[in-house]
Amino acid sequence: MPRTVTRSLREVAFFTAVAFFVILAAFPFYWMLITAFKPNSDLYNVTNIPFWFNEPPTLDHVIYLFKETLFARWLLNSLIIGVCVVIITLVTAVPAGYALARMTSRKGEALGIAIFLTYLVPPTLLFLPLSRIIAELGLQNSMWSLVLVYPTFTIPFCSWLLMGFFKALPVEIEEAAIVDGCSLFGAFIKMAIPLSLPAILTVVIFTFTLTLQEFVYALTFVSSSSQKPITLGVSTDLIRGDVFFWGEIMAGALIAAIPVAIAYNLFLDRFISGITGGAVK
Amino acid sequence: MAVIAEPVTKPVSRFHFMLDRREVLETILVAPAIIYVLLLVGLPLLLAVYYSVSAYTIYNPTWRFVGLANFEQIIQNPTFIQTLVNTFIFTFGSQLLGLLLGKFGAFLLLRPFPGRKFVRALIILPFAVPVALATIAWQWMFDSLYSVINWTLIAASILTREEAPNWLGNPYLAMLCVVIINAWRFFPFAIVIFLAGITAIPQDIIDAATVDGAGFWRRNYQIILPMILPIIAIGLIFGIVFTFTDLSIVFLLTQGGPVGATSVLGFAGFQTGIVSGDVSHGAAISLFMLPVLLVVVILMLRFIRRREI
Numbered sequence: 001m002p003r004t005v006t007r008s009l010r011e012v013a014f015f016t017a018v019a020f021f022v023i024l025a026a027f028p029f030y031w032m033l034i035t036a037f038k039p040n041s042d043l044y045n046v047t048n049i050p051f052w053f054n055e056p057p058t059l060d061h062v063i064y065l066f067k068e069t070l071f072a073r074w075l076l077n078s079l080i081i082g083v084c085v086v087i088i089t090l091v092t093a094v095p096a097g098y099a100l101a102r103m104t105s106r107k108g109e110a111l112g113i114a115i116f117l118t119y120l121v122p123p124t125l126l127f128l129p130l131s132r133i134i135a136e137l138g139l140q141n142s143m144w145s146l147v148l149v150y151p152t153f154t155i156p157f158c159s160w161l162l163m164g165f166f167k168a169l170p171v172e173i174e175e176a177a178i179v180d181g182c183s184l185f186g187a188f189i190k191m192a193i194p195l196s197l198p199a200i201l202t203v204v205i206f207t208f209t210l211t212l213q214e215f216v217y218a219l220t221f222v223s224s225s226s227q228k229p230i231t232l233g234v235s236t237d238l239i240r241g242d243v244f245f246w247g248e249i250m251a252g253a254l255i256a257a258i259p260v261a262i263a264y265n266l267f268l269d270r271f272i273s274g275i276t277g278g279a280v281k
Numbered sequence: 282m283a284v285i286a287e288p289v290t291k292p293v294s295r296f297h298f299m300l301d302r303r304e305v306l307e308t309i310l311v312a313p314a315i316i317y318v319l320l321l322v323g324l325p326l327l328l329a330v331y332y333s334v335s336a337y338t339i340y341n342p343t344w345r346f347v348g349l350a351n352f353e354q355i356i357q358n359p360t361f362i363q364t365l366v367n368t369f370i371f372t373f374g375s376q377l378l379g380l381l382l383g384k385f386g387a388f389l390l391l392r393p394f395p396g397r398k399f400v401r402a403l404i405i406l407p408f409a410v411p412v413a414l415a416t417i418a419w420q421w422m423f424d425s426l427y428s429v430i431n432w433t434l435i436a437a438s439i440l441t442r443e444e445a446p447n448w449l450g451n452p453y454l455a456m457l458c459v460v461i462i463n464a465w466r467f468f469p470f471a472i473v474i475f476l477a478g479i480t481a482i483p484q485d486i487i488d489a490a491t492v493d494g495a496g497f498w499r500r501n502y503q504i505i506l507p508m509i510l511p512i513i514a515i516g517l518i519f520g521i522v523f524t525f526t527d528l529s530i531v532f533l534l535t536q537g538g539p540v541g542a543t544s545v546l547g548f549a550g551f552q553t554g555i556v557s558g559d560v561s562h563g564a565a566i567s568l569f570m571l572p573v574l575l576v577v578v579i580l581m582l583r584f585i586r587r588r589e590i
Contacts, residue, residue, distance in 0.1 A: 014389070018400060021386050025404045025469060028418040031429060035421065043427070049436075050429050088317075096314035099307040108307075115314065117578055118322045120519075122526030124547035125567045125574075128554045129328035130321070152321045155314050184306050213411040215529040216547075220555055235413040235533055246421050253414040264409030265402045272477050 029257070036061055036251035043247060061247035062255075070225050071252055074233035077143050078256075081229055082208045084147040089154040089207045094200065096155070097162025098188055102171070112163050119156040123216040126152075131220055143229065145221040150211050157210070158203045164273070165199035166192065202270045209260050230256045332564035339558040351565040360541050361549065365569065368545040370456065371531075372524045375463035376517065382464065383471020390476060408469040416533045419462050423448035423534075452542030455535050459543050462530055467520050474516035478509030511584050518577050518584075526570050546570055 034050075035043065037057040048054040065071045100112040130149060131140070139145040173195065174187040182190060193200070211229075218232040225237050234252035238245050264271070333352070336345045355361050390401060407415060422429050431445040440446075448454050482505060490504050528547035531537055537544035537552070544552075546569055554563015 014392070014394075017385075018389055018394075021382075021389065022400055022403050024382075024465065025407050028415060028422065028465075029406055029410070031422060032418045046427065046432070050427075050432050092314040092317055095310035099310035102303075103307055111311070111315075113582065115318060117581070118318050120522050120574065120578065120581070121322055121326065122522065122547070122570065122574070124526045124528050124550055125329060125570055126322065126325045128332060128550070128560055128564050128567065129325035131555065132328070132560070133321075133325065149321065151317060155317055159314055184303060188306075188310070209409075215411070215413040219529075219532070220551070231411045231413045235417050244421075246424075246427075249417055250421065253417060257410040257414050260411060261406055261409045265405055268405060268409075268473060269477075272473055 029254075032250045032254045032257075035246055036254050038247065040247060061245075061251040064245075065248050065251055065255075069238065069248065070228075070233060071230075071255075073226055074228055074230040074237075075256075077228065077233075078212060078230040081143055081146050081150070082211045085150045085154060085211050086204050086207045088147070088151045089158050090200065090203065092151070093155050093158035093162055093203065094193065094196075095188075096159040098166050098192055100159065100163040101166035101169075112160065115156050116160040117156075119153055119160070123153075123214075123220075127216060127220045130217070134221055139221075141222060141224050141227060143222060143227045146211075146214075146218060146229065149217050149221070150214060153214075154207045154210055158207060161203060161206070161270070162196070162199055165196055169195060202267055205263050205267050206271060209263050212256070212260050329564045329568060332561050333568050335561050337561045339560060347561075351561050355562060355565055360544070361566070363541055364544045364546060364549045364566075367456070367543060368525060371460060371463065371527075371543075371545050372521060374460040375467065375524055376520050378460065378464035379467035379471050379520065380517070382468035383475055386468065386472040387475030387479065390472065391479060404472060405469045407466050408473075412466055413529050413533060415466065416462060416530050419458070419465075420449075420534050423458055425450065449535055450539055452539050455539060455543050459530055459534060462534065463524055463527070466530075467524070470520065471516060474512060475509065478512040479505060481512075482508050514584050515581065518581050522574065522577055525573055 034052070037059070038053060039055050039058045039060065042048055042053065042055040045054075096115070100108050100115070102108070103111070134140050134145045134148070137145075137148075139148065169192060174191050177187045177191045178184065212231060214229075215231055215235075218229050219236070222228050222232065225233065228237060230252075234249060234256055238249045238252065331344075334346060334348060336343055336347050386404065390397065390404075421427075425447050428445070428448065430448070431440070434440045435442055435445060446454055448458050486508075487500060487504065490500055495504065526547050527545065528551055531543050531545050531548045532551070535543045537548050546566060550563045550567035552563075553559050553566055557563075
């Protein structure tokens with residue numbers, strides 16, 4: 001039966017390839033997980049097989065993280081920064097996205113593209129002048145500098161995302177409300193916003209994850225430990241001199257990474273259709 | 282009696298009247314976003330250009346104009362040329378590797394199989410997790426003493442303990458590591474982009490081609506590939522912009538070392554402008570990104586326009 005043999009060989013090849021991709025993508029996270037719960041005596045013993053627990057797992061690293069480091073403070077900082085940036089982004093990007101979608105002339109389209117292109121201006125080009133501006137405002141070394149700066153990339157991205165959404169919203173609904181005596185502004189507040197709540201939720205999640213992922217601005221503007229957001233704190237502050245506390249670092253990275261990973265997986269398709277500008281329907 | 286006929290214009294109603302004019306309302310709604318972006322992206326961009334032609338440092342904040350002297354000094358520095366070359370190797374090496382992995386991965390995920398959703402969720406991880414955190418996980422995997430990669434190679438008797446490479450200590454290997462991490466970070470993005478493009482192609486086009494006798498390769502390279510090219514291009518443009526200007530991987534993994542072997546533009550700008558406080562030279566180094574960004578923006582505009590037609 002040569003046909004069934006080739007077919008099962010094909011199956012084996014297929015699933016081997018899938019396994020290769022899964023290991024490639026996920027192994028560093030498995031490694032984070034296992035490092036975070038290994039006792040140091042197991043971690044730093046080269047004769048042990050590193051892929052699983054040779055000694056019983058321990059919570060020491062996590063406890064150390066919360067008791068002896070500023071980890072809880074960094075979590076709180078990230079939360080405050082995220083919430084403030086979300087509010088600023090919503091207040092500016094929702095009206096902007098709506099107006100850009102409803103502008104009938106070519107001007108609206110051009111303006112929309114112009115705003116989106118500013119998303120591509122990289123932090124490494126802007127951080128020098130921005131650090132001077134922040135110093136002038138007296139915000140250096142404070143997490144509020146990040147609240148001020150992060151909207152520079154969340155506003156363009158979210159305006160673009162919302163513009164695409166509002167374009168898909170039938171304008172007749174608002175026209176009907178206007179005929180019924182609603183003002184133009186009232187139609188936006190009372191009709192368009194309630195109907196776009198799913199898109200607004202997407203924007204909230206994305207803004208929040210973008211602030212968690214950001215590294216360059218945080219590194220440039222914030223140097224005192226108590227003001228750092230979680231990503232910066234974990235990756236730069238758990239190293240004493242030349243000694244890396246690998247168990248603590250991996251535990252911290254894991255705790256910070258899990259919520260972002262879940263949010264991304266849930267909203268990935270919207271993110272992709274956002275950046276490809278609705279080229280995919 | 283004429284008094285009664287006179288219309289009473291309250292300021293409130295005039296305000297409402299203004300809001301009921303479509304273009305006025307639209308301008309008011311879009312203004313906050315535009316002003317925010319102009320003040321904190323547009324203005325800093327102009328400042329960056331000005332710093333690069335001045336003698337500004339944080340110790341001596343002068344606005345003295347020095348023309349192109351900063352750029353001349355930078356170009357004459359051999360380490361800067363290496364940085365420039367590194368940036369291109371880093372960008373195009375990792376994007377090429379990422380695209381290859383992405384194309385192959387998308388091809389696998391196109392077929393339905395049990396647990397596909399879960400597999401996709403795992404494969405997305407490198408792109409979802411903050412890059413700084415993923416980078417330190419890799420740093421631990423490349424550790425000079427406790428590297429799990431070396432352990433595996435030794436256990437598989439491919440290497441002996443004496444031959445085990447010091448991944449981040451060797452200039453060539455360090456560059457390879459940086460490229461691999463960035464490719465690893467972007468390949469899930471490439472997979473998703475490929476998948477989005479391929480699933481958007483109407484099935485009847487592919488069926489029609491099959492009926493007309495197009496085989497596997499023809500279908501792939503003469504029908505599917507040209508149709509998904511615009512969306513791949515947009516994805517690639519994103520990858521190039523975010524890689525060319527990246528700083529976090531190099532900063533955390535190698536600090537540009539060993540001896541400048543992995544220094545890239547973003548990192549060099551940071552070292553000069555922020556760490557050493559030489560704002561004008563730092564700004565000039567960062568501005569070398571601008572030509573690449575301009576090319577990318579022009580390409581992007583062309584693809585957006587083509588999509589509309």
